[in-house]
Amino acid sequence: MKVNQMSVTSRGPQETFALGERLGEILRPGDVVLLTGGLGAGKTTFAKGIAKGLGVEDEVTSPTFTRMAEYEGRIPLVHMDLYRLWEEAPSEEAALRALADLGWEDALESDAAVLMEWPGKAADAAGDALEVEFTAVPLPRVDERELHCRARGPRSQARLDEWVKRWLF
Ligand SMILES: Nc1ncnc2c1ncn2[C@@H]1O[C@H](COP(=O)(O)OP(=O)(O)OP(=O)(O)O)[C@@H](O)[C@H]1O
Numbered sequence: 171m172k173v174n175q176m177s178v179t180s181r182g183p184q185e186t187f188a189l190g191e192r193l194g195e196i197l198r199p200g201d202v203v204l205l206t207g208g209l210g211a212g213k214t215t216f217a218k219g220i221a222k223g224l225g226v227e228d229e230v231t232s233p234t235f236t237r238m239a240e241y242e243g244r245i246p247l248v249h250m251d252l253y254r255l256w257e258e259a260p261s262e263e264a265a266l267r268a269l270a271d272l273g274w275e276d277a278l279e280s281d282a283a284v285l286m287e288w289p290g291k292a293a294d295a296a297g298d299a300l301e302v303e304f305t306a307v308p309l310p311r312v313d314e315r316e317l318h319c320r321a322r323g324p325r326s327q328a329r330l331d332e333w334v335k336r337w338l339f
């Protein structure tokens with residue numbers, strides 16, 4: 171049996187953080203996690219949980235202006251937020267050039283795990299990544315978020331399997 175998509179409802183920021191923490195505990199060098207969903211959907215909350223699970227001690231903030239930040243943990247963590255890159259570049263080509271200049275693809279070859287908020291067109295280059303899409307649940311359930319998780323290949327599939335086991339036990 172193989173389940174390559176899985177949804178879970180988080181009932182508040184602490185649960186989203188805890189789900190991230192469980193994933194951070196099992197991430198391996200070269201893993202890529204794509205975080206999609208609207209503004210305030212919970213991507214950075216989840217990223218902070220991942221960092222905790224990876225043993226990062228520094229405070230993790232959204233790299234809104236720098237677009238990319240690296241932290242030391244059990245393995246290095248590269249955290250990207252490309253919202254402004256897509257918003258501000260004069261053209262898609264310029265955005266893709268600016269993205270290449272960040273050198274993020276080097277991280278894929280290194281011993282780091284890579285988290286990407288607002289991956290946009292970079293999603294294709296990310297290869298066998300785990301996607302987590304965040305959606306808010308209609309009012310009045312303001313603190314609920316649906317996390318739709320999808321594995322894009324065997325590597326992310328293995329991580330999804332292991333992660334989901336940790337939701338339950
Ligand atoms: N179940 C939930 N999971 C995560 N965050 C929640 C939840 N319920 C409410 N929130 C609130 O929603 C906000 C999520 O903010 P966060 O920065 O994590 O979103 P984001 O997706 O990274 O947004 P942006 O695209 O602007 O970077 C926080 O204020 C958090 O307290």
Ligand SMILES: [Mg+2]
Nearest residue numbers: 213214232287
């Ligand atoms: Mg964010």
